[in-house]
Structure formats: C-alpha cells, structure tokens
Amino acid sequence: MEKTIVRQVVLEAISRLQNERTDRSLFHLLQGKRSATSLQDAHFYGLEAVFGMLPLKKDRFEQVLHELEHAGWIKREQNLLMTDAGKAQLGSPFLLDDLGGELRGYPMQLWKRVSLMxxxxVCLDEKTFFIPVQQDSGVKEWVKQQIRQVAERSVWKAAVYQELNQALHQLTEREAILITYRLSGLKTGLSFPQLSERLGTDLLSLQLEFVIAWRRCLRVLPEDSLILSLGNDINHFKMTQSAQKTWDLLKQGYTVPQIAERRRLKKSTMEDHLVEIAMYAPVFPIEQFVAAAQYEEVIQITDRLQTFSLKRIKQELTQEMDYFQIRIVLARKVVHS
Incomplete structure (x- = not known):
C-alpha cells in the first residue's frame, strides 16, 4: 500500500494515542472539534499539531482507517490499536509535528495575508484589474489598510522577492514548487486541485504537504523579515475565547464561584475552562484545586503506567480525587514535561 501523507499522519496520530482512544475521538481531534475532550486529547497526547488539520468527511476517514487496518498496521477494537507492523512504518521525527495545527492558525493566516499582499x-503597480486570491473579508480589509502604509511598492516587492528567494533555496525543490506555484502576481497561482493534478498527488495529501512546506519556509526566514512582520498581530492564544474570559477574571482576583455566577456557567463548563487554563497558562494556582500529595501520586501513576487514561489512573489512586482534579494534574504535567 502506498504510504500517502494522509495515511502517514493518521497512523502517527493513532500511535500517539497509545491504544487509549476510540476512532470517534480521533475523528473529532482531526476535525478540530473545540470540545473539552478533544482539546485535552490534543494536549495530553502531543497532537496539537494535527488538531483540525485533517477535516476529513466521515466516509473518507472510515476509508483511511480501513486501508490501515487492511494493511495490518492497526486494529479497530473498542479503541484504535497499533500493531507491530504499524509501528515499523513509523519514522522519526513524526511528519505530523510539521503541520502546526489550526488550534493556532498562524501559518495559514499569514499565508493568506502574504499571498494577497x-x-x-503587483497588480496595483501594473494598474491591472484582478480578482483577489483570498476571499476572507478580514484578510482583504487588513491588506487594504496595510497597502496604504507601503511608501514605495517597488521597494516592497524587491524586499519580499529577496526574502522568499533566499528562503526557498533552503527548502527542497518540491517544497519550493508548492509555494511558488500557489503565489499570484499578474497571473493567478494554481489552485490546490490544479496543483494536485499537475503533481499527481491526492488533494488532501497535497494540502498537508503545502502546509509543511510553508511552515518550513517561515522557519528559515530571519526574525526581522518583512514577511514575518505581516503576522505580528495574529492571535497566538491557544485557549478558546470562553476559557480566556474565565482566565482574565481569575487574574483580576475573582473566585471560581464568583466567575461561575457572573458568567452563568455550569459546574462542568467551569471545570473544562479551568483544565484548559491549566493546559496553556504559564502560571496556574494548582494548589487551590489539588493537594501536593495528590499531585505527586497522579504523576507517579501516569509515569508508571505510561497512560493518560483517567479511568486507569483513578483505579490506582489511594487518595480520594475526582476526575476534574486528575485532569488538572495531567494538564500541568504536560506543560512541565
């Protein structure tokens, strides 16, 4: 069986799940479902890079799993299981870690700005009519405002060309092709379907390959480059907006009950927010929710069993703890690991 990028990424994701999650859990994670469970799975199992990056339709997702199972690389029981043959297909480093993840959205948001700029x-300088290559209204408005600040278009074009030229020479030929063929000037760049047909690659694999190429391009650009400066104001927050509001109130000194009442949040929603804050905040008052001895016991159990399964951890505990407290500990454990 041909090992396409889609199959490889799904296989790597299943490997990271350590035989502890169902196909439904993986589907929601790849879709980028912003539920507490999916966000935790992405965080706990090192899958934030692939979160939301494979928005497969259900039948296509089932087809990929069937192909992996038919090849003998996975088993589908109550959970998704890796076989020894599947493990032999894994390389290092994992391909999925180059995807970035729509949890942040920075690389693709920056691409939209750069490509439209x-x-x-180019077209304004040549006084040529054009249909914007990006239709996102927010991106179009941002570009309109930004262009007004460009004093000399020819100087701007030359600077961007030089930065891209130097960066692309540090990539593989195929990566450079993926980026340059997508760019538009006086002529419109190729769409993904057009590029997929030209390169003989399935559409979704090509889209993932492009994301990887663009992220690598960004990494080789100088920190003070003009291209990177176009993304200085892009939001890098990992938290959902709702959890961010709860975190802002916590920092202002409000107590958890006060925030729950003020925002009319259910107990379960408030707990989800606190776990999400624990996952992403640089500093978190964990002692308000878990005693030091409880924290240490959960850490020892998860290290010994090599698991993030809440049920398995709870069964091993000698101290009384609820699932919320275990989730809080696991969230901080990943932050500090």
Missing amino acids: IQSI
Whole structure:
C-alpha cells in the first residue's frame, strides 16, 4: 500500500494515542472539534499539531482507517490499536509535528495575508484589474489598510522577492514548487486541485504537504523579515475565547464561584475552562484545586503506567480525587514535561 501523507499522519496520530482512544475521538481531534475532550486529547497526547488539520468527511476517514487496518498496521477494537507492523512504518521525527495545527492558525493566516499582499501590490503597480486570491473579508480589509502604509511598492516587492528567494533555496525543490506555484502576481497561482493534478498527488495529501512546506519556509526566514512582520498581530492564544474570559477574571482576583455566577456557567463548563487554563497558562494556582500529595501520586501513576487514561489512573489512586482534579494534574504535567 502506498504510504500517502494522509495515511502517514493518521497512523502517527493513532500511535500517539497509545491504544487509549476510540476512532470517534480521533475523528473529532482531526476535525478540530473545540470540545473539552478533544482539546485535552490534543494536549495530553502531543497532537496539537494535527488538531483540525485533517477535516476529513466521515466516509473518507472510515476509508483511511480501513486501508490501515487492511494493511495490518492497526486494529479497530473498542479503541484504535497499533500493531507491530504499524509501528515499523513509523519514522522519526513524526511528519505530523510539521503541520502546526489550526488550534493556532498562524501559518495559514499569514499565508493568506502574504499571498494577497503580493498579488495586490503587483497588480496595483501594473494598474491591472484582478480578482483577489483570498476571499476572507478580514484578510482583504487588513491588506487594504496595510497597502496604504507601503511608501514605495517597488521597494516592497524587491524586499519580499529577496526574502522568499533566499528562503526557498533552503527548502527542497518540491517544497519550493508548492509555494511558488500557489503565489499570484499578474497571473493567478494554481489552485490546490490544479496543483494536485499537475503533481499527481491526492488533494488532501497535497494540502498537508503545502502546509509543511510553508511552515518550513517561515522557519528559515530571519526574525526581522518583512514577511514575518505581516503576522505580528495574529492571535497566538491557544485557549478558546470562553476559557480566556474565565482566565482574565481569575487574574483580576475573582473566585471560581464568583466567575461561575457572573458568567452563568455550569459546574462542568467551569471545570473544562479551568483544565484548559491549566493546559496553556504559564502560571496556574494548582494548589487551590489539588493537594501536593495528590499531585505527586497522579504523576507517579501516569509515569508508571505510561497512560493518560483517567479511568486507569483513578483505579490506582489511594487518595480520594475526582476526575476534574486528575485532569488538572495531567494538564500541568504536560506543560512541565
């Protein structure tokens, strides 16, 4: 069986799940479902990079799993299980870690800005009518405002060309092709379907390959580059907006009951927010929720069993703890690991 990028990423994701999650859990994670469970799975199992990056339709997802199972690389029981043959297909480093993840959205948001800026400035400089290559209204408005601040378009074009040229020479030929063929100037760049047909690659694998190429391009650019400066104001927050509001109130000194009452949050929703804050906040008052001895016991159990399964951890505990407290400990454990 051909090992396409889609199959490889799904296989790597299943490996990270340590035989502890169902196909439904993986489907929601790949879709980027912003539920407490999916966000935790992405965080606990090192899958934030793939969160939301494979928005497969259910039948296509089932097809990929069937292909992996038919190849003997996975088993589908109550949970998704890796076989020894599947483990032999894994390389290092994992491909999925180069995807970035829509949990942040920074690389693709920056691509939209860069591609539309280039197209707009080239066409305006040549006084040529064009249909914007990006239709996102927020991106189009941002580019309009930004162009007004460009004093000399020819200088801007030359600077961007030089930065891209130097960066692309540090990538593979295929990565450089993926980026340059997508860019628009006086001529519109190729769409993903057009590029997929030209390169003979399935559409979704090509889209993932492009994301990887663009992220690698960004990494080799100088920190003070003009291209990277176009993304200085892009939101890098990992928390959901609702959890961020709860965190802001906590920092202002409100207690958990006060926040729950003020925001009319159910107990379960408030707990989900606290776990999410514990996952992403640089500093978190964990002592308000878990005693030091409880924290240490959970850490010892999860290290000994090599698991993030809440049920398995709770069965091993000698101290009384609820699932919320275990989740809080696991969230901080990943932060500090």
